[in-house]
Amino acid sequence: MKFKHIFTCAALSALWMPSLQAAPPANDNFASAAVITGNTGTQAGTNVDATLETFEPSLRYRSIWYSWTAPATGSVTFDTIGSGFDTMLGIYTGTAVNELTTLATDDGSGGGSESLIILPVTSGTIYWIKIGSYALSHPGAPTMLRWTLVSQPANDNFAAAQALPGDTGTLTEEMVAATLESGETTLGNKSIWYIWTPASSGLATVDTIGSSNDTTLLIYQGTTLNSLASIVSSDNGYGVSGYESQVEFVVTSGSQYYVRVGSYSSGVTLPTVLNWSITPTAVNDNFAAATAITGASGTITGDNTVSTIEVDEPGGGLKSIWYSWVAPATGKVVFDTHGSELDTLLNIYTGTAVNDLTLIGSNDQSPHSDYGESLVKINVTSGTTYRVRLAVPSYGAPGPLELNWLMVNKPANDDFADAQVITGASGSLSAYTYEASIEEVELNANNNTRSIWYSWTATFTGVMRFDTNGSANATTLTVANNNDLENLNVVSGSHADPARCTFPVINGATYRISISTMDEQAVKLNWQQLTDFVPSVISLGSTTFNATEGGINASITLTCNVGTISGAVPAPVSCYLFTLNGSASSDDYAGTYTLVNFVDGATTATISIPIYQDRRFEGEETFQVRLTNASPDVAFGLSLATVNIADDEPFIPLKANYTGLSQVFPYDPALAGTIKINATGNGSFTGSLLMGSSATAPFSGTFNAAGKSTVTITRKTGGNVLLNLFYADNGNRIRCLISMGGKTADIQAWRIIFGGTVEMNEKPFTLTARINRLPNAVGDVPKADGFLSITVGIKGDVKITGVLADDTLVTAAGQIGGYDMLPLFVPLYKGKGSLCSDMFIDVPDFTNNVFSSDLTWFKEPVPTDKTFKSGFRQATSVDACQYVYSKRNPIIHAVRETQGAADILIKGPGMLVNGATQVFRLLEDNRIALPLNPTVKVTLKFAPATGFFTGTYQMSTEKPTPFKGAVFQPLDTASGFFLAPVPSSSLISSGSIDIKPAY
Secondary structure, three states: OHHHHHHHHHHHHHHHHHHHHOOOOOOOOHHHEEEOOOOEEEEEEEOOOOOOOOOOOOOOOOEEEEEEEEEOEEEEEEEEOOOOOEEEEEEOOOOOOHEEEEEEEEEEEEOOOOOOEEEEEEEOOOOEEEEOOOOOOOOOOOEEEEEEEEEOOOOOHHOOEEEEEEOOOEEEEEEEOOOOOOOOOOOOOOOEEEEEOOOOOEEEEEEOOOOOOOEEEEEOOOOOOHOOOOEEEEEEEOOOOOOOEEEEEEEOOOOOOOEHHHHEEOOOOOOOOEEEEEOOOOOOOOOHHEEEOOHHHHHHEOOOOOOOOOOOOOOEEEEEEEEEEEOOOOOOEEEEEEOOOEEEEEEEEEEOOOOEEEEEEEEOOOOOOOOOOEEEEEEEEEOOEEEEEEEEEOOOOOEEEEEEEEEOOOOOOOOHOEEEEEEEEEEEEEEOOOOOEOOOOOOOOOOOEEEEEEEEEHHHOOEEEEOOOOOOOOOOEEEOOOHHHOOOOOOEEEEEEEEEEEEEEOOOEEEEEEEOOOOOEEEEEEEEEEOOOOOOOEEEEHHHHHHHHEEEEEEEEEEEEEEEEEOOOEEEEEEEEEEOOOOOOOOEEEOOOOEEEEEEOOOOOEEEEEEOOOOOOOOEEEEEEEEEOOOOOOEOOOOOEEEEEEEOOOOOOOOOEEEEEEEEEEEHHHHOOEEEEEEEOOEEEEEEEOOOOOOOOEEEOOOOOEEEEEEEOOOOOOOOOEEEEEHHHHOOEEEEEEEEEEEEEEEEEEEEOOOOOOOOOOOOOOEEEEEOOOOOOOOOOOOOOEEEEEEEEEOEEEEEEEEEEOOOOEEEEEEEOHHHEEEEEEEEEEHOEEEEEEOOOOHHHHHHOOOEEEEEEEEEOOOOOOOOOOOEEEEEEEEEOOOOOOOOOOOOEOOOOOOEEEEEOOEOOOOOOOOOOEEEEEEOOOOOOOOOOOEEEEEEOOOOOOOOOEEEEEOOOOOOEEEEEEEEOOOOOOOOOOOOOOOOOOEEOOOOOEEEOOO
């Protein structure tokens, strides 16, 4: 048994020894490489007992060699798929094992532990293929080498570009063996070329949709590779999936285009799909082919789905189309794209070439647009051609477009009084609110900026519905049944898109309908009679509500009568209640704009409005409450009410003097005047009224408990004057409404007191004031400065003297009243007009004796039969400070005999001596015509107590020119100034005398 065991081991040893001594494979060394041939093939082998020779390129262990001569230029794939171990693969060129060039090596790209290499090859070149083992410990195993050669595409190079047939087509081509030639773009690591000559013009679409590799697309024009002009390119194009590419560009029939398809991918196969087509572009795609549109208004539809952007085209965005419009008249025109249902860009230009246009107006998105439509309003000139460009933003989508245009003027029915009459039980009309406005007293709870009005008279008793369906944006629709705009009784109101008003009507009654909008827009009004509908009606509970200062709020009640629709109860209804100031303001109550809901069958509602407490007597004050913006198909009964606020402070008449200045009676400047009132402690008063040239008319009376009184004055020159007087502003002023002969004026008579914080000087002081000129004023306004001397007493009494530029002498006297106001009224010279104002004494600066004021030069137009004489109203201002005479730098002003006028500044102290004549020489550096070697003689006389002066001015041999003026000392400078009433047009500079214009 033991012997048998020994025999068995010996036998095994005998079997093993021969394998240790076996020869390596025949192709173990480079010099004995096995030759393989053909475009494709498979070669089995083994690396059992293979070795590495000296200087062999390192590929780890147990290598064997093959030799292959490329039968064609192209791309070859070598792999070891099917081998029985972890292989490594290398490809080389060269003639000796120690002089080889490594082209590629791989470990594992064939899947699992097998290798794969793809590389370009050149026909006739010998390639050495080496298979090695990754692990030294592996004893070796069978090997498998596979190879496949794909020939280089025929259109691999630009010069061999393949022609694309027709305007539309698809083809597939293998790109695995494609290359890049010298000078070619590196967008992709291989490329193939096509040449395309389309038979049609239009928008070309070229894409690689359907390809299985990462493609790029470039379109060129040119004749040689290094002189190509790029038209468009794409790498993973917009609108396609994966790594496919797509381009769009305009093609012209008969022109040649080069299409380069590139790829970033590597693989055994790279099938690439190329698709091309042409779609005719919009007829007005280009500026030169703009579609002509005509007329003062119109609408045209277009489509920019197949359109482009030209070279040098302005305006931005994508896919534009063009229109051309010649203005039929001078005025304003609105272009918009409402109805397009696209986000649009709208540009308006003038010009004759796409690269030389002037932008007139543009818009991306009009206010309140639904889809991003655009609107542009511009001024246009008759006969001028305007270029209209429509496009979409860079992020937008193209599609059907609508362009509307309308020349606009102020609507004839802009005002309530000019409402357009509409008729019939049903109808529809289109309009616009361009250039429309909101009247001052118009109901405007939604802060709209423009409105138009209609008038409709019912020919039946029943129910009507008005709506704005079809309007460009949201509107406010208001229906009233009275003819008083300031106290409009609204029977229905709605603010929505569209707005809708449903309300009962009475045969023969006239209803006013208003459409108001936030912005300028197109609107549509539709109306129809309803026969199966009874609207819900919301109504205020009373025409008046009462409240009292000091805690008793205004309680506003509302009622709702629920209507029916074909027997069904409508949805819950609502409206808004808001307040409007009357004699009461935000100091007296809490204004509101609040929603009132009637839900769960409710038929009543109550809104409480807080009333504020104060500590001053005001008498009874009022404000209004109104209803607006009801839910659809809800009408109003009573929609307007007055809230009375009772004053809880007793009336205590103040003992004080008042003085006031009336406004000019309409068309009758001669009736302007002043009023003076003296109020005693028991509520009685006396006063006097001076109007025009009439004698002063005295009057007297007594204020009632509410601080009101009515007085009739009989004028000596004929006619009676009715005064309605009442206290206001806690007794700081008395308001006087003066009526005579159907004319009314308003006087604010202020208490003659200074502000309580002002400390007056212990003695009177004098101010010298300049009434600033209006050199560009219209009318008989003095166009140069005037000046006033204003003396202020310690009790606020004021005396004014002075002269205006037209030699009008100013003499006035008065008292500084409440809020430090000083009434002033001066008729202009020879009836040219009037200067009327309340001068304002600047309280913070009063201790410095400074005041300023805004004045109004005016002359009301005077009717004469059917015509009006021209009038004017120009604002000016007054600047003044305390008079302090200074001999330094007075300015002298005079009108020259031969040319212009001059202000002369004599520099240096004491240059002018009172009562003396001095001669000055002007330098030749001047810009007006002057006598040769001109000299100036100035004679000056002034009164130091007031600063007024007179004198003469003579240049060379010209006649002496008289002048007059005043000198005063501004508080913030050390110079004296002359305030002159004559403009100047001359300017001379010299070392010691400046002649310059006042403006």
